[in-house]
Ligand SMILES: *[C@@H]1O[C@H](CO)[C@@H](O)[C@H](O)[C@H]1NC(C)=O
Ligand SMILES: *[C@@H]1O[C@H](CO)[C@@H](O)[C@H](O)[C@H]1NC(C)=O
């Protein structure tokens with residue numbers, strides 16, 4: 001079966017540019033990111049604020065970050081008082097969009113630029129007036145990985161930060177653009193990987209996924225290395241990370257962070273498109289799984305089939321999945337040796353051609369469908385539960401069909 005060319009070739013750095021506009025069926029969504037956190041002078045020494053360095057242990061970064069606090073796609077913390085501000089360092093992309101929220105209320109949006117401080121929580125913040133100043137409130141921020149550098153946090157002069165209580169289980173997703181919500185409405189905040197991590201009960205999650213990356217260690221769409229190398233590093237694979245660290249980015253200290261209990265891998269789509277041979281893809285995929293298993297010997301590792309894209313055949317559409325033989329071979333390698341820690345999640349049948357945004361990337365519906373099926377499968381396979389909390393996970397999904405009467 002011939003597959004239409006799937007292009008997964010955006011570099012990490014270009015994502016924020018795409019994120020700035022939302023196209024809906026070719027039309028610009030007006031006021032796509034309502035809200036703008038006010039810029040405030042960075043007042044180190046200003047007595048109205050108590051300042052914390054980005055290294056403060058009270059700040060819990062999510063995902064990977066380097067020693068300059070670049071690239072973590074999210075952070076969480078608790079604070080007292082009625083105000084909170086974050087400062088962004090010079091390695092922040094200009095005008096990059098971020099989502100944030102007070103407690104578990106709905107996501108709000110703002111764009112931010114480097115060398116600046118923004119006040120995210122103030123008297124205008126929904127929910128703040130009803131809260132008691134001395135009470136601990138949680139704050140959460142999410143952006144695209146590779147786009148922001150945190151250079152400080154500030155709270156009211158009589159307020160303080162404290163650490164969030166970590167969930168007891170951890171999920172790690174290792175992927176490429178198919179896992180970061182590329183081309184979906186709010187990118188990372190619309191991705192299946194985020195929806196699975198945020199939708200399971202008592203779970204912390206980390207998404208180590210870079211647009212265009214291969215499994216095999218070679219250059220693919222601007223990534224100088226494959227995940228078989230990059231997964232062990234602190235930083236992303238963007239040109240910016242390369243400017244900072246050169247060819248040898250620092251290693252991620254697995255020992256300093258909680259071990260993952262569940263690892264979900266969605267990789268191989270870019271190898272296929274970059275001419276990595278079938279043999280190299282299989283052997284690198286096995287090397288990656290063996291590496292993950294040696295880092296986290298107790299983790300269940302799930303490998304996913306690649307859905308590819310849909311092509312018209314006569315009067316219908318048929319799915320043209322990628323890497324079927326290779327991924328099956330990888331799974332069989334473990335199954336035949338009785339290594340039960342490797343599991344296979346079949347995506348065939350979940351999607352129809354209307355669930356693809358472009359070039360094999362899922363649209364919002366496709367991401368939501370995959371997350372729902374995968375969470376249900378994880379629950380039945382491993383006995384995990386879905387979170388019954390009612391807080392918003394996928395933002396902006398009520399855009400269509402909100403009419404009460406027709
Ligand atoms: C931020 O400051 C640094 C050094 O002070 C400077 O090199 C850089 O151009 C500034 N970036 C922005 C976006 O203003
Ligand atoms: C940032 O937000 C402001 C206010 O909403 C808007 O005027 C501006 O165009 C935005 N900039 C970018 C780069 O999205």
Ligand SMILES: *[C@@H]1O[C@H](CO)[C@@H](O)[C@H](O)[C@H]1NC(C)=O
Nearest residue numbers: 122123124125126127128129
């Ligand atoms: C909170 O109270 C202040 C002072 O009364 C008011 O100006 C502000 O609009 C209120 N905030 C919200 C989100 O309602």
